[in-house]
Amino acid sequence: xxxxxxxxxxxxxxxxxxxxxxxxxxxxxxxxxxxxxxxxxxxxxxxxxxxxxxxxxxxxxxxxxxxxxxxxxxxxxxxxxxxxxxxxxxxxxxxxxxxxxxxxxxxxxxxxxxxxxxxxxxxxxxxxxxxxxxxxxxxxxxxxxxxxxxxxxxxxxxxxxxxxxxxxxxxxxxxxxxxxxxxxxxxxxxxxxxxxxxxxxxxxxxxxxxxxxxxxxxxxxxxxxxxxxxxxxxxxxxxxxxxxxxxxxxxxxxxxxxxxxxxxxxxxxxxxxxxxxxxxxxxxxxxxxxxxxxxxxxxxxxxxxxxxxxxxxxxxxxxxxxxxxxxxxxx
Numbered sequence: 001x002x003x004x005x006x007x008x009x010x011x012x013x014x015x016x017x018x019x020x021x022x023x024x025x026x027x028x029x030x031x032x033x034x035x036x037x038x039x040x041x042x043x044x045x046x047x048x049x050x051x052x053x054x055x056x057x058x059x060x061x062x063x064x065x066x067x068x069x070x071x072x073x074x075x076x077x078x079x080x081x082x083x084x085x086x087x088x089x090x091x092x093x094x095x096x097x098x099x100x101x102x103x104x105x106x107x108x109x110x111x112x113x114x115x116x117x118x119x120x121x122x123x124x125x126x127x128x129x130x131x132x133x134x135x136x137x138x139x140x141x142x143x144x145x146x147x148x149x150x151x152x153x154x155x156x157x158x159x160x161x162x163x164x165x166x167x168x169x170x171x172x173x174x175x176x177x178x179x180x181x182x183x184x185x186x187x188x189x190x191x192x193x194x195x196x197x198x199x200x201x202x203x204x205x206x207x208x209x210x211x212x213x214x215x216x217x218x219x220x221x222x223x224x225x226x227x228x229x230x231x232x233x234x235x236x237x238x239x240x241x242x243x244x245x246x247x248x249x250x251x252x253x254x255x256x257x258x259x260x261x262x263x264x265x266x267x268x269x270x271x272x273x274x275x276x277x278x279x280x281x282x283x284x285x286x287x288x289x290x291x292x293x294x295x296x297x298x299x300x301x302x303x304x305x306x307x308x309x310x311x312x313x314x315x316x317x318x319x320x321x322x323x324x325x326x327x328x329x330x331x
Contacts, residue, residue: 024059025254027085027242030075032194034065037218038145038272039088039238046086046265053257060086071193073097073174080137082243086262088269090147090236096175099132103311104323106177108304109297111235112331117146118270119330121237125323130239139247141262144238144269148212148277152229153221156207158292159229162186162300171197171209173236176314178210180307181233185300198224210234214273217280222287231294240266 029046031039040062047060068084069075072093078084095102104110111117120126121143130140152159156168166186172178174191182189190206200206201224209221210233216222240262247255285291294300312320 022057024054024057025250027058027060027258028068028083029060029062029086030068030078030084031062031064031088032066032069032072032075033215033218034220035218036276037064038214038269038276040064040218041272042088042144042265042269043086045268046261049264050257050261053260054254058254058257066195070195071174073193076138076241079241079243082246084243085246086141086240086242088144088238088240090173090238092173092175092178092236094133094239095177096173098136099129100314101129101132101319103175103177103315104320106173106175106234106236107311108177108181108233108307109301110327111149114146114235114270114274116327116330117235117237118143120323120326123326123330125326133239133241134244137244138241139244141240141242141259142266144240144266145273146212146235146237148214148235148273149232150210150212150234150236152208152210152227152231152233153201153216153225154208154227154229155201155204155225156227158227158290159231160292160294161296162303168207169205171200171206177307177311178234180310181304184303184306201225212277213280213284214276216289217276217283222284222289225284225289228284228289228291229294230292231297231300233300238269240269 029043031043033039043062047062050058050060069078072089075084075087076089076098079087091102091105095106126143133140154168157164159165162185169188169190170182171192172182172189179189179191192200197209198219198221201209201221211221216225216228247258281291
């Protein structure tokens with residue numbers, strides 16, 4: 001589907017004349033990714049389910065690839081303002097811009113598996129985070145997958161040891177954790193909104209960046225990347241949000257339908273992410289990107305103490321301990 005067009009999913013009402021006569025509620029669903037990203041697959045699933053279950057009382061319009069806002073931070077601001085109704089947003093910009101309690105989720109080398117992440121996010125920690133976000137004017141609907149385990153991209157050299165990072169200019173998310181992590185590895189971090197990153201890689205404004213493999217494919221970064229090193233350094237969970245006031249203004253039955261559609265979308269988000277990771281890794285290899293394993297991750301981990309200390313000062317020891325305890329319990 002062309003990135004410049006909104007995908008509109010419409011299911012005709014089947015519940016009789018009364019339903020057909022109603023003006024449907026329109027929900028604008030926005031993502032920052034192009035192509036067949038798991039976020040987009042999940043957004044279309046939300047649109048399909050909400051149309052079907054509401055019998056035409058809700059119409060969902062899906063806008064992919066930054067059409068309604070440029071970058072995740074601006075997308076979440078759009079949800080706050082009501083110009084966007086539903087959107088998936090990663091933990092890094094949430095923690096860096098909106099709610100510091102999200103910061104621990106992006107700590108380097110925190111997670112060992114997806115299942116561990118999902119267990120924590122579906123539990124009390126995730127619910128507490130959503131509760132905090134209501135004060136920002138948004139309601140958390142569910143936790144989807146994540147941006148996948150993030151790995152290092154570079155046009156300078158492959159990464160095998162921390163010293164290979166030294167002196168490289170690396171685009172990072174708008175989060176103090178990623179800035180601190182790159183500094184500890186000797187790189188020069190440059191926070192940058194997602195919509196500006198492709199051109200920065202193409203023009204050499206940055207030497208590298210860090211993303212999950214399916215983003216390399218969906219946003220065509222294989223066209224502007226030489227090396228992809230499997231550091232698996234972070235896994236940022238995805239929160240799906242809606243505008244709180246608009247959600248509360250819906251009739252109770254439609255709120256329930258939105259909840260059910262979000263649950264379906266988040267399940268699809270996780271499923272699509274797992275399925276795409278293996279196939280996309282093979283895709284970028286065939287496209288000419290040099291992929292390498294990183295055997296000694298401990299050498300990287302040993303440098304991360306200051307990043308953990310930084311987060312503790314921002315969120316407080318009590319919250320940090322709660323998150324770390326939940327992570328350990330989920331292993």
